[in-house]
Amino acid sequence: MARIKPSVLKKAWQVNRLLPLLLPVCRTIEVAQQELRWIQEEISDKKRVRQCCLLRSRHYPLQYLLGTQPFGPLDVICQPGVLIPRWETEEWAVSLAGKLPRDRTFDVMDLCTGTGCIPLLLKYMRPKCSAFAIDCSPLAYKLAARNSDMLRVPLKVTQKDILKCSSEVVPRTVDLITCNPPYIPRSTFTRETTRSVKLFEPKLALLGNTEFYANLVDCWMSRTDAFVYEVGDLSQCQYVLERVTSDTKLSKNWRIGFKHDSNDQPRIVYGFRTSGSRLNWASILEEFGDMKH
């Protein structure tokens, strides 16, 4: 990363003495000013504002300092130890919510829920649905329940390991499963993540690869009519597609699509049953992404 020029640091210092602390993460004076405004809006005590700027200079995440992150129409509480919701997830979750029926009841189960951002948004935008969430982390489990209480959006949260596919973990079938699993392979973690993520966000939420997509095919597809899974790259989409198309029964009963994000990166693999579902998934997810099978 390019070093910040002394002339820029001096200019920032002249504007506000706290700005040079924010420049290493914000990179430009304008962005640093915006971030300082956000901190000052949340925190009135000047000493505390300075402490926050010092923490930011060490790449401590802004959302942990401010306490929340906007996620669609919701302000989701964030805390250390639980992944901060990303714009990529917000983008597809808002798009999905907009496609779900307003006038029908249905069940949605969010796996690897973290803050609970995805099912809380779906339930908020489609109040007739019943929302369930699972995470194995005790911190995430508590935070998702807290977000549900604070936002007054009902969500039933369970603390379980989703990779253990026992009937205790998977007690019921649902209409839709959503999941943003840990999907950054260990081999690319150091290269592909920012210092802030590496230092302060939980590895449990980040490191993973095909095991969660294998678990989708082996365990969760038989318990749902449709699924929407976030991915980190195309190989994870293709893994699911290959597993489905190489299985005669799954290939006949399921359709699979991929969706890119607005940065044109592969972001979602999704699928739905061709028949026997309570909702018409073919019409709901018709224009969600590109059908591949």
Ligand SMILES: C[S@@+](CC[C@H](N)C(=O)[O-])C[C@H]1O[C@@H](n2cnc3c(N)ncnc32)[C@H](O)[C@@H]1O
């Ligand atoms: C990428 S984060 C997603 C959090 C949230 N859904 C979001 O989009 O911001 C992945 C989450 O999966 C959880 N997790 C990791 N392994 C798990 C497992 N085996 N069973 C259940 N949850 C798991 C982590 O605790 C973390 O909260």
